[in-house]
Amino acid sequence: MLFNSIDFLYFFVIVTIAFYALPHKFRWILLLFASCYFYMAFVPIYILILLGTIVIDYFAGIFIAKARVLSTKKLILIISIISNIGILCLFKYYNFFLENLIALLEGFDLNIEKPPYLNILLPIGLSFHTFQALSYTIEVYRGNQKPETHFGIYALYVLFYPQLVAGPIERPQNIIHQFHEEKKFDWINIIEGLKLIFWGLFKKIVIADRLSPFVNMVFENPNEWQGIPIILAIIFFSIQIYCDFSGYSDIAIGTAKTMGFDLMLNFNRPYLSKSLGEFWSKWHVSLSTWFRDYVYISLGGNRISRQRTYFNLLFIFILSGLWHGSNWTFIIWGIFHGCFLIIERIFSIEKYTNKTLPIFWFIYTFIIVSIGWVFFRAETISDALIIFKNAAILSKDKIGWYMFGNYKYELIVGLCAIMVLVFLEVKKTNNGIDVFKNLPKFIRIFVYILFLVLFLLFGAFHNSSEFIYFQF
Amino acid sequence: MKRLKSFLFLLVILIVILFILDYFTTKKLYHVNTKQNWVLNLKNRNIDYVVVGSSKTESGIDVKEIQNLTGLKGINISISGIGIQEQYLLFSEFIQFNKTKTLLLMVDFTTLNPNEFSYPFHEYLYFHRMDNRNINSIIYENSSTKKYLIWKYLPFIRYAEYNSEFKQLIFNKQKLNIDSYGFLKPTEFIINDENHKKNVFDAKLHSIKNTIPGNGKIIIVKQAQDYFLKILDLCSTKNIEVILFSPAENTNASVKFEKKIRPQTRNYFKAISKKRKILYWDFTNSSFSLNPTNFTNDHVHLNPIGVKKFNPIIADSLTRYYGK
Numbered sequence: 001m002l003f004n005s006i007d008f009l010y011f012f013v014i015v016t017i018a019f020y021a022l023p024h025k026f027r028w029i030l031l032l033f034a035s036c037y038f039y040m041a042f043v044p045i046y047i048l049i050l051l052g053t054i055v056i057d058y059f060a061g062i063f064i065a066k067a068r069v070l071s072t073k074k075l076i077l078i079i080s081i082i083s084n085i086g087i088l089c090l091f092k093y094y095n096f097f098l099e100n101l102i103a104l105l106e107g108f109d110l111n112i113e114k115p116p117y118l119n120i121l122l123p124i125g126l127s128f129h130t131f132q133a134l135s136y137t138i139e140v141y142r143g144n145q146k147p148e149t150h151f152g153i154y155a156l157y158v159l160f161y162p163q164l165v166a167g168p169i170e171r172p173q174n175i176i177h178q179f180h181e182e183k184k185f186d187w188i189n190i191i192e193g194l195k196l197i198f199w200g201l202f203k204k205i206v207i208a209d210r211l212s213p214f215v216n217m218v219f220e221n222p223n224e225w226q227g228i229p230i231i232l233a234i235i236f237f238s239i240q241i242y243c244d245f246s247g248y249s250d251i252a253i254g255t256a257k258t259m260g261f262d263l264m265l266n267f268n269r270p271y272l273s274k275s276l277g278e279f280w281s282k283w284h285v286s287l288s289t290w291f292r293d294y295v296y297i298s299l300g301g302n303r304i305s306r307q308r309t310y311f312n313l314l315f316i317f318i319l320s321g322l323w324h325g326s327n328w329t330f331i332i333w334g335i336f337h338g339c340f341l342i343i344e345r346i347f348s349i350e351k352y353t354n355k356t357l358p359i360f361w362f363i364y365t366f367i368i369v370s371i372g373w374v375f376f377r378a379e380t381i382s383d384a385l386i387i388f389k390n391a392a393i394l395s396k397d398k399i400g401w402y403m404f405g406n407y408k409y410e411l412i413v414g415l416c417a418i419m420v421l422v423f424l425e426v427k428k429t430n431n432g433i434d435v436f437k438n439l440p441k442f443i444r445i446f447v448y449i450l451f452l453v454l455f456l457l458f459g460a461f462h463n464s465s466e467f468i469y470f471q472f
Numbered sequence: 473m474k475r476l477k478s479f480l481f482l483l484v485i486l487i488v489i490l491f492i493l494d495y496f497t498t499k500k501l502y503h504v505n506t507k508q509n510w511v512l513n514l515k516n517r518n519i520d521y522v523v524v525g526s527s528k529t530e531s532g533i534d535v536k537e538i539q540n541l542t543g544l545k546g547i548n549i550s551i552s553g554i555g556i557q558e559q560y561l562l563f564s565e566f567i568q569f570n571k572t573k574t575l576l577l578m579v580d581f582t583t584l585n586p587n588e589f590s591y592p593f594h595e596y597l598y599f600h601r602m603d604n605r606n607i608n609s610i611i612y613e614n615s616s617t618k619k620y621l622i623w624k625y626l627p628f629i630r631y632a633e634y635n636s637e638f639k640q641l642i643f644n645k646q647k648l649n650i651d652s653y654g655f656l657k658p659t660e661f662i663i664n665d666e667n668h669k670k671n672v673f674d675a676k677l678h679s680i681k682n683t684i685p686g687n688g689k690i691i692i693v694k695q696a697q698d699y700f701l702k703i704l705d706l707c708s709t710k711n712i713e714v715i716l717f718s719p720a721e722n723t724n725a726s727v728k729f730e731k732k733i734r735p736q737t738r739n740y741f742k743a744i745s746k747k748r749k750i751l752y753w754d755f756t757n758s759s760f761s762l763n764p765t766n767f768t769n770d771h772v773h774l775n776p777i778g779v780k781k782f783n784p785i786i787a788d789s790l791t792r793y794y795g796k
Binding site for chain 1: 475476478479481482485486489490493596616618619622628629632633634635636637639
């Protein structure tokens with residue numbers, strides 16, 4: 001069930017009304033049932049995989065807390081990690097690993113009997129809920145979180161439908177206690193939640209989905225394009241992926257908010273960053289902090305030698321690339337970011353960013369990130385290289401409306417919406433709409449209505465696409 | 473309470489605006505250039521026959537030419553890419569305001585499985601006519617209830633959902649590319665052109681790969697079959713004679729298809745025609761179809777030369793039929 005579908009509209013309205021209509025003690029049942037239904041709308045059978053890991057991690061949490069010896073705690077934690085990562089590897093990386101192993105062995109003239117490839121769909125959002133489940137057992141192991149004894153509440157922590165398939169990847173300390181608290185009906189939560197949902201839909205439907213046909217046209221046939229169209233497609237993809245994913249996060253946070261739950265902020269105007277380091281503190285925050293808290297710090301963080309820190313940074317970004325997908329393009333994307341972060345650290349970039357105009361550094365960050373996105377978006381590394389090569393072929397006579405194929409209208413709408421987005425982001429609002437909150441009431445209502453009408457007139461509702469991050 | 477009031481105030485204003493937008497969009501859409509509108513605006517015609525079908529007949533049956541040959545008056549309300557449900561809609565609306573003696577209904581495997589078309593029912597082209605009970609019920613039957621309820625009861629949302637499509641229609645100043653009889657001239661084709669060969673060749677591939685669904689077994693979608701039978705029933709109640717016909721095709725370009733699906737389709741319609749005591753003209757089996765070199769643009773669509781060759785055959789059949 002997609003957030004941008006009619007089905008979700010009905011689902012959301014029914015679940016939210018039922019949530020407030022039920023007494024507190026039954027709400028977890030409603031939310032758990034609704035979350036299972038939401039997940040089963042994709043591939044029903046995969047709910048069993050989730051239930052399997054939920055059972056393992058639920059008992060792992062309890063046993064870790066009960067164990068008196070550190071080595072026992074560690075052993076249980078390792079079992080939990082292996083079972084979660086094992087499932088992730090089986091579904092997501094088995095074919096990739098096999099493919100590369102065979103290629104490697106063939107490279108050494110070693111011919112082995114090829115084991116069969118797995119011909120199965122990746123369970124939707126597997127990488128997200130695996131990491132969320134892991135953060136629970138790790139936090140219980142570290143003593144930062146009490147084990148959840150209520151099985152239903154623990155299952156809800158993993159399955160909570162607003163953030164089940166594409167995050168934000170929550171920490172148990174932030175969300176589990178909220179399931180125990182009684183949520184009173186509050187108009188502020190409803191309105192704030194709806195504002196966020198609307199803002200997320202605006203980013204997804206009016207910007208991302210308007211830009212995507214042109215971006216797809218260029219990235220799917222990189223050989224057929226040169227110069228400006230390719231450069232535009234790269235820029236548009238940077239905006240598309242931001243609006244797509246942050247739009248999803250806003251809808252998720254807004255949906256939870258309408259029921260009184262506070263999820264963590266996942267995007268904080270990342271393209272207004274003066275360095276790549278700052279960018280990563282604002283982009284997909286729940287994943288970046290996950291790697292920071294559970295991997296980077298475990299490897300020694302910043303307390304070790306400079307060379308070792310650089311190595312750890314690179315390692316984290318390779319892992320991050322691999323988390324996104326089982327393809328070399330993602331690994332190269334991770335290496336690219338890791339290397340640039342190391343360069344920024346070597347040259348202590350913060351020394352310069354505060355001395356010059358911020359806009360210069362915003363552009364710098366946007367260019368670097370956009371170059372990285374080429375690897376992320378391209379089907380293969382050779383496609384990415386073709387894109388770079390063809391982007392450099394600039395010719396005056398090749399500039400014109402024809403470049404946009406049948407998508408002129410989509411791009412004009414998308415560009416206008418981008419201007420609105422930039423204006424609102426610069427104004428430092430998190431749901432976009434709050435920028436108007438100091439205006440007189442009638443003008444504010446007029447602006448809201450204008451926004452809603454423009455949204456209906458220019459959104460790409462029919463043939464709307466899936467969220468990009470669903471594939472992870 | 474204050475927030476609730478503001479929220480309700482905003483909602484009311486929004487709904488009023490949406491009603492206004494809905495009203496003007498509905499009005500505008502009655503005048504956009506679509507063949508669907510053209511058909512639904514036809515009134516008080518008294519004709520001998522009406523042709524109903526998809527692209528094969530829209531650009532394959534030149535009614536004016538047939539009139540020159542036979543003196544019979546006709547109209548072609550076929551539209552490219554539409555399934556049997558949309559054909560039913562157009563025909564049932566057409567006969568409410570017009571009179572015809574005969575229905576010439578094109579039949580082929582898509583009649584029974586309209587899902588072979590990429591978009592078999594263009595519901596959005598009828599949104600402005602949802603107050604028409606017949607059209608409304610066909611839209612209801614061909615869409616999910618969830619969507620239908622929103623389209624029907626929330627103002628303007630149905631137009632918003634297809635805003636890109638409506639934008640093209642509303643701002644399109646070009647006239648419809650059909651003659652006053654509903655015939656769409658097929659694209660001119662340079663015979664022996666490489667493209668032609670390629671198209672026919674691709675068509676061959678296409679027919680092998682795509683148009684043999686169900687491992688060569690004909691697929692009958694129940695809802696489609698129901699619409700087909702509803703057309704026959706409607707004609708029966710209105711005393712309109714039905715002639716089922718399968719137009720000429722390039723049978724060389726679809727050898728496997730010919731072997732597998734076509735005989736089953738043919739048998740199905742033969743059985744129906746026998747049961748209902750109606751005529752079935754199968755031109756896919758004619759000598760014309762078996763020697764189609766240079767007559768078609770691809771495996772199913774006649775080119776201008778094909779139309780010129782095929783229409784006298786249709787005219788001859790009609791003359792014999794009316795002289796019965």
